Amino acid sequence: xxxxxxxxxxxxxxxxxxxxxxxxxxxxxxxxxxxxxxxxxxxxxxxxxxxxxxxxxxxxxxxxxxxxxxxxxxxxxxxxxxxxxxxxxxxxxxxxxxxxxxxxxxxxxxxxxxxxxxxxxxxxxxxxxxxxxxxxxxxxxxxxxxxxxxxxxxxxxxxxxxxxxxxxxxxxxxxxxxxxxxxxxxxxxxxxxxxxxxxxxxxxxxxxxxxxxxxxxxxxxxxxxxxxxxxxxxxxxxxxxxxxxxxxxxxxxxxxxxxxxxxxxxxxxxxxxxxxxxxxxxxxxxxxxxxxxxxxxxxxxxxxxxxxxxxxxxxxxxxxxxxxxxxxxxxxxxxxxxxxxxxxxxxxxxxxxxxxxx
Amino acid sequence: xxxxxxxxxxxxxxxxxxxxxxxxxxxxxxxxxxxxxxxxxxxxxxxxxxxxxxxxxxxxxxxxxxxxxxxxxxxxxxxxxxxxxxxxxxxxxxxxxxxxxxxxxxxxxxxxxxxxxxxxxxxxxxxxxxxxxxxxxxxxxxxxxxxxxxxxxxxxxxxxxxxxxxxxxxxxxxxxxxxxxxxxxxxxxxxxxxxxxxxxxxxxxxxxxxxxxxxxxxxxxxxxxxxxxxxxxxxxxxxxxxxxxxxxxxxxxxxxxxxxxxxxxxxxxxxxxxxxxxxxxxxxxxxxxxxxxxxxxxxxxxxxxxxxxxxxxxxxxxxxxxxxxxxxxxxxxxxxxxxxxxxxxxxxxxxxxxxxxxxxxxxxxxxxxxxxxxxxxxxxxxxxxxxxxxxxxxxxxxxxxxxxxxxxxxxxxxxxxxxxxxxxxxxxxx
Numbered sequence: 001x002x003x004x005x006x007x008x009x010x011x012x013x014x015x016x017x018x019x020x021x022x023x024x025x026x027x028x029x030x031x032x033x034x035x036x037x038x039x040x041x042x043x044x045x046x047x048x049x050x051x052x053x054x055x056x057x058x059x060x061x062x063x064x065x066x067x068x069x070x071x072x073x074x075x076x077x078x079x080x081x082x083x084x085x086x087x088x089x090x091x092x093x094x095x096x097x098x099x100x101x102x103x104x105x106x107x108x109x110x111x112x113x114x115x116x117x118x119x120x121x122x123x124x125x126x127x128x129x130x131x132x133x134x135x136x137x138x139x140x141x142x143x144x145x146x147x148x149x150x151x152x153x154x155x156x157x158x159x160x161x162x163x164x165x166x167x168x169x170x171x172x173x174x175x176x177x178x179x180x181x182x183x184x185x186x187x188x189x190x191x192x193x194x195x196x197x198x199x200x201x202x203x204x205x206x207x208x209x210x211x212x213x214x215x216x217x218x219x220x221x222x223x224x225x226x227x228x229x230x231x232x233x234x235x236x237x238x239x240x241x242x243x244x245x246x247x248x249x250x251x252x253x254x255x256x257x258x259x260x261x262x263x264x265x266x267x268x269x270x271x272x273x274x275x276x277x278x279x280x281x282x283x284x285x286x287x288x289x290x291x292x293x294x295x296x297x298x299x300x301x302x303x304x305x306x307x308x309x310x311x312x313x314x315x316x317x318x319x320x321x322x323x324x325x326x327x328x329x330x331x332x333x334x335x336x337x338x339x340x341x342x343x344x345x346x347x348x349x350x351x352x353x354x355x356x357x358x
Numbered sequence: 359x360x361x362x363x364x365x366x367x368x369x370x371x372x373x374x375x376x377x378x379x380x381x382x383x384x385x386x387x388x389x390x391x392x393x394x395x396x397x398x399x400x401x402x403x404x405x406x407x408x409x410x411x412x413x414x415x416x417x418x419x420x421x422x423x424x425x426x427x428x429x430x431x432x433x434x435x436x437x438x439x440x441x442x443x444x445x446x447x448x449x450x451x452x453x454x455x456x457x458x459x460x461x462x463x464x465x466x467x468x469x470x471x472x473x474x475x476x477x478x479x480x481x482x483x484x485x486x487x488x489x490x491x492x493x494x495x496x497x498x499x500x501x502x503x504x505x506x507x508x509x510x511x512x513x514x515x516x517x518x519x520x521x522x523x524x525x526x527x528x529x530x531x532x533x534x535x536x537x538x539x540x541x542x543x544x545x546x547x548x549x550x551x552x553x554x555x556x557x558x559x560x561x562x563x564x565x566x567x568x569x570x571x572x573x574x575x576x577x578x579x580x581x582x583x584x585x586x587x588x589x590x591x592x593x594x595x596x597x598x599x600x601x602x603x604x605x606x607x608x609x610x611x612x613x614x615x616x617x618x619x620x621x622x623x624x625x626x627x628x629x630x631x632x633x634x635x636x637x638x639x640x641x642x643x644x645x646x647x648x649x650x651x652x653x654x655x656x657x658x659x660x661x662x663x664x665x666x667x668x669x670x671x672x673x674x675x676x677x678x679x680x681x682x683x684x685x686x687x688x689x690x691x692x693x694x695x696x697x698x699x700x701x702x703x704x705x706x707x708x709x710x711x712x713x714x715x716x717x718x719x720x721x722x723x724x725x726x727x728x729x730x731x732x733x734x735x736x737x738x739x740x741x742x743x744x745x746x747x748x749x750x751x752x753x754x755x756x757x758x759x760x761x762x763x764x765x766x767x768x769x770x771x772x773x774x775x776x777x778x779x780x781x782x783x784x785x786x787x788x
Contacts, residue, residue, distance in 0.1 A: 046442060047442045047443055050438065050439075050442045051438070051439040051442055051443070055435075096774075149528060156774075159533060159534070159536065159537050159767065160456075160460065160480070160530035160533060160534065161529075161530055161533050162460055162530050164460070164464070164771075164774065164775060166774060166775055166776070167775065167776065167777060177464065177775070178464035178465045178467060178468050178775075179468060179777070256434075256435075256438070256461060257461055257464060257465070258460045258461050258464075260457060260460075260529065260530050262529065262557050263434070265557075299439060302439075303443075313427065314387065314389075314426075314427045314428050314429040315387070315389035315390055315427070315429050317429065318389075318390045318429040318431060319390060322390075
């Protein structure tokens with residue numbers, strides 16, 4: 001009923017391959033974009049910005065970066081947290097060495113550094129696959145976090161070993177540091193995430209995306225039909241690390257405001273990997289759904305008892321929260337092992353043929 | 359303009375608060391997560407003190423204190439979440455971890471809420487000119503390091519030519535005293551051997567203790583937290599390091615860590631600015647009004663420990679700050695800005711401690727607009743195999759050396775975070 005496709009004819013191949021072959025998809029996305037760009041910024045509180053909206057977007061972006069590598073190109077990586085760290089430290093060094101630099105330019109350039117590091121650690125992928133590659137990226141994870149701790153130049157010889165985001169302005173408006181308003185930061189993050197999402201959707205639909213998928217599904221077959229595996233794998237590492245690096249720079253500059261090296265340790269890598277897996281490997285939408293489930297839901301659950309007026313202690317809420325989120329993850333993976341994006345795709349299929357079963 | 363709007367917001371809060379008749383003092387507690395074992399006694403002590411004030415005296419100045427806990431699990435992300443959640447109504451924020459303190463510190467200038475970080479956080483926060491909203495009463499880490507070195511000198515004579523191993527958590531917290539220790543090593547001519555313990559190696563410090571066995575330092579000074587302390591103490595026993603030459607910071611004085619080794623740990627010392635005085639009238643009142651009334655989560659054994667009693671002292675500091683502000687401004691429901699004044703004008707004398715029934719639980723101290731720490735000094739505690747005993751007189755840190763370092767570090771912080779508002783009205787040295 002809502003998703004009836006009757007009457008939407010396609011008269012050319014181009015129309016059939018359009019980004020939104022079904023009109024309702026475009027409308028739905030339009031509604032979501034209006035919500036994200038207009039309704040939420042006008043209604044959200046400082047708390048909602050800082051604990052839900054901004055982190056969900058940043059984590060979704062990081063998961064999108066990982067998804068390009070793992071979901072599309074089939075190269076398992078456990079080093080996402082460290083690549084985020086490379087982006088954050090690169091951005092920090094750039095804005096402290098060159099204070100005149102526009103913060104958005106610095107964030108976008110920071111990704112270039114993590115792309116370089118990503119390619120370097122991606123070279124082993126030319127010879128090893130699967131779990132073995134995961135171990136190689138794990139080495140990157142440990143090495144980079146160790147480097148963030150020991151290389152004092154990276155954090156400007158700060159006694160505490162942490163990086164602190166300075167106040168940065170852009171056209172007279174504070175965009176990072178304690179002086180920045182949450183709504184400014186939200187718009188900036190949203191802008192970058194929208195741009196990156198558009199880029200990733202089109203990359204994965206295009207020629208490069210098809211090479212990645214071929215590499216993922218069977219690399220020998222891909223090689224036989226003339227795909228250059230080295231190029232395919234290394235571009236996946238480069239683009240994935242670029243996106244992850246940008247997410248890392250925003251993670252510190254647009255959200256946390258300060259970070260010590262162990263923030264980028266393996267729990268962060270796992271968190272991003274969970275978002276990608278629960279959201280759905282090989283999908284763009286899934287990253288957002290996964291981030292909402294893993295990052296946004298616990299915050300919302302924490303608020304629930306108070307909102308309902310149930311008097312339970314904060315520590316009990318935390319214990320319950322861990323249990324509920326854990327149970328939900330298992331529940332969703334049992335009903336749909338391919339993630340939330342696949343779940344949505346199935347619902348959409350059913351809606352299109354409704355009221356008929358097939 | 360900013361100030362006007364916050365004042366307006368504060369006024370609006372007062373208006374709504376008039377109905378509720380309470381002061382909202384949230385605590386960013388950690389009763390879950392990897393550090394819960396050390397968090398629970400501290401949180402219980404803090405909460406029980408305010409329950410006592412509410413039950414026995416009807417709050418402070420006639421207003422009840424809503425001492426609410428927001429669970430962080432010691433995670434920085436959840437800490438910031440709690441800060442954002444509570445800041446609209448809160449008169450104070452108690453971040454409870456160096457990581458959360460570092461994140462919240464720059465925001466308080468904008469939000470204008472005092473941070474109370476008793477005995478932790480960033481040592482240069484003592485400089486009230488630069489850190490107008492932050493308090494680490496009654497002692498900073500640099501004070502602690504200074505007191506330990508002074509005590510060693512006092513007991514064993516000159517440090518010259520000695521070797522001091524500095525076993526620390528490789529984390530902002532553990533690195534905190536390093537600048538001070540380095541300065542002292544140069545001045546006194548002892549060899550400083552920093553030995554970092556990574557967050558992942560906290561429970562397995564065999565490599566670090568192998569190094570200690572090889573280097574044979576005369577003293578080991580430990581800046582440890584959570585599982586690291588238990589790990590270090592058991593390793594020290596295993597490698598037969600002489601316990602009487604092993605010194606810890608106040609967060610390394612958790613009774614449960616030492617109970618693991620019992621008699622073998624006898625001689626281990628930790629500096630502390632709080633001490634459990636089980637005969638104190640406050641403890642009797644707590645038993646009567648809070649424990650027997652079933653309003654507490656604590657137990658008999660925990661109540662005798664150093665950490666529970668430290669929780670009581672921390673809440674006393676906050677309560678006295680509230681009381682001072684109420685008296686100065688003549689209103690019961692104070693604003694965060696007024697509480698800042700209160701915390702800047704604490705006068706905790708021996709007489710006041712006696713009135714509070716807390717004699718011997720914390721050394722007397724006072725704060726000022728320029729001195730946000732109070733530099734109370736402390737006592738050396740020694741584990742006798744069953745519990746911690748006070749083994750020294752009141753020790754004092756070398757305030758002059760420290761305050762010079764504090765000013766320099768505070769200035770560096772302000773410069774790298776420009777524009778950073780500095781309170782020029784404060785007279786330095788005042």
